[in-house]
Amino acid sequence: MVAVPLPRRRRMSPRARREAMEGYVFILPWLVGLLAFVAGPIIASLYLSFTDYQVVQPPTFIGVANYQQLFGDGLFWQSLKVTAIYTVVTTPLQLCLSFLVALLMNQKVRLLGMWRTIYYVPNLVPAIATAMLWLWVLNPEFGLVNTLLRYFGIQGPLWLSSTRWALFSLIMMSLWGGVGAPMLIYLAGLQGISTELYEAVECDGGGGWAKFRYITVPMMTPIIFFNLVMNMIGALQVFSGPYLLTGGGPANATLFYVLYIYENAFQFFKMGYASALAWVLFIIILGMTVLVFKWSSMWVYYEGELRR
Amino acid sequence: MRRTILSEAGEGRALEGAAAQKYARSTEWSARLRRSFWRAVQYLVLLAGAVVMLVPLVWLLSSSFKDQGHIFLFPPQWIPNPWRLDNYLKVFDQMPFLRYYWNTIVVTGAALLGQVASASVVAYGFARIRFPGRGALFMVLLATIMIPYPVTLIPTFILFRYLGWLDTFAPLIVPYWLGGGAFFIFLLRQFYLRLSPELEDAARIDGANTFTIFLRIALPQTKPALGVVAVFSFLGHWNDFLGPLIYLNTPDNYTLALGINLFRGFHTTQWNLLMAASVMATLPCILLFAVAQRYFIQGIVFTGVK
Amino acid sequence: MFPQGTNEHTRMTRRELLRAAGAGAVGLALAACGASSSQSSASGPGKKPASVSGTVTLAFYLASEEWTKTFKKRVVEVFQKKQPKIKLNVQVRPGQDYFTKLQTQFAGGAGPDVTVANMDWTVPAASRGMFVNVKPYMDRDGIVQSDYWYPFDREWGWQGGIYAVLLYAGGQVTYINKDLLKQAGLDFPKPDWTWDDLVEYGRKLTDPKKQQWGITFDAITPPYWSAAFIQEHGGSVLNSAKDKCTLTSPEAQQALQFLADLIFKHKVMPNPSAMQGQENPFLTGKVGIMFGGTWEETAIRQSGFDWDFAHMPLDPQTKKRSVQEGSNGWAMLSTTKNKEASWEVMKFLVGPDGQKGIMTLGLPVLKDLVDSIEFKRIHQPQNIEVPVSDFTKSGHGYYVTPDANEWWGKVTDQLSPIFSGDKTVPQATRATCQAVDKVFAQRKSNNGK
Incomplete structure (x- = not known):
């Protein structure tokens, strides 16, 4: 569980103790919230994963049966596969694309505010409207995409209705809708880089590339790291796109993991099994996050590292 | 206000050296040509992207003025025929939409304030103050967002029922005053960690206490990040569907996201009204973002000790 | 800042407060809530009480543009006039995730009294104790099949019980x-x-x-x-x-x-x-x-x-x-505190006045009404007798089972590749039956336990 190594156990100096107290005071709001609203339901879900809980009946304890059932469940493996493919493809693409757009948005361009707003618009439109739009854009007969392809003499696929292309369609959509948020975070990060650093590079005779390579990228690593972790967690838990558009089909081609959890929880009366699924996903996400944190010490640069 | 734009100034100075050379004039000319070429490419890329990004908005707008049957037509009808301006009136006719506006503003405003305030404090604690268990607690913080919501929904609901908060805005506001969520805490932590500690150390030597340092030194330097948190938080609460759906019962307490979804029924959806309602819910977001981004993205950048 | 809820559960008794103070014991609270909810379905109605009063919360989602208006004007208002002692509290809810909310509320012991019933989930939920068997009430108060052209038990029947009254057919x-x-x-x-x-x-x-x-x-x-x-x-x-x-x-x-x-x-x-x-x-x-x-x-x-x-x-x-x-219905949640009042509402909805009120919204289920000139006139110049005769003579039910919600989804999902051309009919039907029979096998093994 530990990403940052704990300080060695030793008697704390009065000053260190004072600082520690201050630290606890600062994180107190979160600790209170954790204990009051978050921890209970999470622990309850762990307990429920060892029960047969049909939602409208009280749960009955059944030990590890849910976890045993999981390994023989073909749909569990299918949903894991779909989610893994999606995560591996979309996370790096979203990260790179949004970084590029952020760099572009950080240039001296006329009407900068307007461009930034436009590029953020997909995040502002309600999800149902976007979902309908995509159904319409991806319509195999008349949709914009296939109409365009036809100009080039290509007969486009059935997209969301095709077992082969449905997942790809959702990946495509994620690039469109998933770029705005990390872009905004990158932009904020680019603002924080002091101009003095760039001036220093200039003094040493460095050009645009040198500035990018030796100032922008290192200074941005904490932000890149944040986006990496959060996009990864987000991709592993993706839900609303498949829920609104494909319902996991056709033939389970877009059965994402959290969609499968949701179906078990609220459609199949298998809340106990859904909880077990959720905890398995939790372990997977936690493991990957810890790995990424470990890896981050090799490439993330913090100005304030001295204060560790 | 200083900008941190790198390309222009740097290139200009590099070219000064080149201008001293033999074919000064022609080089400058070709450089200018090259620059305007790249400029044109830049705008073209921007424009192409903008078209792709704007399609949904244009579609939403045009759909909101159409007849029920004319929204999903092929070939697409971009200009409504006939124009149905009364779609907007019908929305108000079918539900207390102004009331939903007000409810949404209350919930969003209250939750946003709490989220920005508490996340910035907590994040500073995780980023800059040393205390035993910090790393482990931070992982616990991240772990809380790794459990998919469907399995904690019912226990959370029961919790709020015991607190007597059902059908009030409390479940949609109070939790956000307590920590503000792992996403924002983590985000702000990263921004604090990136700050050079010199200023803070100097203030400490001058005798400032930790809270003052946080408030006066660290917070102003992370204004852009706070802006991002505010925008995300605003959108999150403004468009939140599941929270209000689960906790609110009385139709008078509904928020916009619920109101919009009231147009979806058993078998049929009143798409034109849904789109009109969506436009009315979305426009404030767009306007607010257009205004706000100027302040937080081009915020003052501290360049260190002067 | 917080609007006071009309919900009865907003205030806590001291005992509840103490229980809640048991803090992290949300799991226990869960068990307690669930337990209190499932005991009720066994007890039938007693003698018909002389007078019924109380508040009944009725939840549903919209079906079409004129739905709420018509429903409020021609059904709710008429009911309130006839039964002023029962206050009908109507909650229009979003159609999206309707059942998710209903389950959550039910599990938390804070659901409405009567809900609109959907054939995808009603019998599955009823077989697990979520809804009240209203057959005893129907028998007591003389709601008889012979007055209706649509079978009561087609979508709402399970093991001899009936778990919803008809709203309309389709x-x-x-x-x-x-x-x-x-x-x-x-x-x-x-x-x-x-x-x-x-x-x-x-x-x-x-x-x-x-x-x-x-x-x-x-x-x-x-x-x-x-x-x-x-x-x-x-x-x-x-x-x-x-x-x-x-x-x-x-x-x-x-x-x-x-x-x-x-x-x-x-x-x-x-x-x-x-x-x-x-x-x-x-x-x-x-x-x-x-x-x-x-x-x-x-x-x-x-x-x-x-x-x-x-x-x-x-x-x-x-x-x-x-x-x-298929049909839509009204079902009574087994957590309801006032069964008689809820039943009065349901009885009204399925009775002549309620059916007349929704006549313009769907196919009424009372024989007299579908045969009436008034009903035929609504659909003129088209001839509504044609589909009505197909329904009454050759109608086929929705294959409702306690796991209908699960296997119908599989049929939809696995058959659709036929129509996209991704699979042949034998391939797709084989995959469908495999998936569906797996669901049934699970049901059998669970029943065997």
Whole structure:
């Protein structure tokens, strides 16, 4: 569980103790919230994963049966596969694309505010409207995409209705809708880089590339790291796109993991099994996050590292 | 206000050296040509992207003025025929939409304030103050967002029922005053960690206490990040569907996201009204973002000790 | 800042407060809530009380534009006038995630008293104790099947009990665009027309140049609409005990092949995937024949062309007719505190006054009403007697089982590759039956425990 190594156990100096107290005071709001609203339901879900809980009946304890059932469940493996493919493809693409757009948005361009707003618009439109739009854009007969392809003499696929292309369609959509948020975070990060650093590079005779390579990228690593972790967690838990558009089909081609959890929880009366699924996903996400944190010490640069 | 734009100034100075050379004039000319070429490419890329990004908005707008049957037509009808301006009136006719506006503003405003305030404090604690268990607690913080919501929904609901908060805005506001969520805490932590500690150390030597340092030194330097948190938080609460759906019962307490979804029924959806309602819910977001981004993205950048 | 809820559960008693103070024990609270909820279904009604009063919360989601208005004016107001002692608290909710919220509320012991019932989840939930068996109430108060043309137990019956009263019926209707027929020089289909005639009509009505199609199915879940064809051909979706998938039978496969042929061989029907995100092409006058739902009538009426109902075409070999039916209902949650008052509301809704109130919104289920001139006049100049006679004589139920919510989804998901051309009929039906039978196997092993 530990990403940052704990300080060695030793008697704390009065000053260190004072600082520690201050630290606890600062994180107190979160600790209170954790204990009051978050921890209970999470622990309850762990307990429920060892029960047969049909939602409208009280749960009955059944030990590890849910976890045993999981390994023989073909749909569990299918949903894991779909989610893994999606995560591996979309996370790096979203990260790179949004970084590029952020760099572009950080240039001296006329009407900068307007461009930034436009590029953020997909995040502002309600999800149902976007979902309908995509159904319409991806319509195999008349949709914009296939109409365009036809100009080039290509007969486009059935997209969301095709077992082969449905997942790809959702990946495509994620690039469109998933770029705005990390872009905004990158932009904020680019603002924080002091101009003095760039001036220093200039003094040493460095050009645009040198500035990018030796100032922008290192200074941005904490932000890149944040986006990496959060996009990864987000991709592993993706839900609303498949829920609104494909319902996991056709033939389970877009059965994402959290969609499968949701179906078990609220459609199949298998809340106990859904909880077990959720905890398995939790372990997977936690493991990957810890790995990424470990890896981050090799490439993330913090100005304030001295204060560790 | 200083900008941190790198390309222009740097290139200009590099070219000064080149201008001293033999074919000064022609080089400058070709450089200018090259620059305007790249400029044109830049705008073209921007424009192409903008078209792709704007399609949904244009579609939403045009759909909101159409007849029920004319929204999903092929070939697409971009200009409504006939124009149905009364779609907007019908929305108000079918539900207390102004009331939903007000409810949404209350919930969003209250939750946003709490989220920005508490996340910035907590994040500073995780980023800059040393205390035993910090790393482990931070992982616990991240772990809380790794459990998919469907399995904690019912226990959370029961919790709020015991607190007597059902059908009030409390479940949609109070939790956000307590920590503000792992996403924002983590985000702000990263921004604090990136700050050079010199200023803070100097203030400490001058005798400032930790809270003052946080408030006066660290917070102003992370204004852009706070802006991002505010925008995300605003959108999150403004468009939140599941929270209000689960906790609110009385139709008078509904928020916009619920109101919009009231147009979806058993078998049929009143798409034109849904789109009109969506436009009315979305426009404030767009306007607010257009205004706000100027302040937080081009915020003052501290360049260190002067 | 916080609006005071009208919900009864907003205030806590001291005992509840103490229990809540047991802090992290949300799990325990969960068990307690659940336990209190499931005990009630066994107890039937006592003698009919002399007078009933109280507040009843009625939750539902919208079905169409005029739904709430009509419902409030012609049903709720009439009820309040007749039963002033019972306060009806109407909650209109979003259709999206309706059942998710209902389950959550129920599990937390804070649900409404009466909810609109959907055939996807009512029996599955009722078999787990969520809804009250209202058959004893019906028997006591004389709500008898003989007054109704639609079977009470088709979607709402389970193990001899009845878990919802009917709201209205609906189902599959054959809509004909008479203008297109006229243009193609075709007569209106005869009552005994067959699948062969259907293909002929389709051919003559299809005109690729005008993007005009002969036949289309409602865009919602084509496999559901296939059921009628399968049944006419002598097949079925499930066996009669409803515990085995029978879509792999030759009859079922041939019927599905016939439907696939309409798309790929005869080319008289657009691919269902081409309907996604598109306005129903029948509504825009681009299709001659549509197998759609009763609920589409209002929209078709507004579309401006001349149309009428036709009978469902017969299978040329078996000469059988079958239409897929369904209904919506009202169900009482077993957590309700005031069963008698809730029942009074339900009784009103299924009774003559309630049925009259919703007459313009769907097919009323009272025999007298569907036979009435008043009802026929609502649908004129079209002849509503045609689909009504198909429903009453050849209606087929929705194959409701306690796990209907789970296996119907699999049928929809696994059959759809037939219509996208990704799988052949034998491949897809085999995959479907595998998935469906797995669900049933689970049910059996759970019952064995």
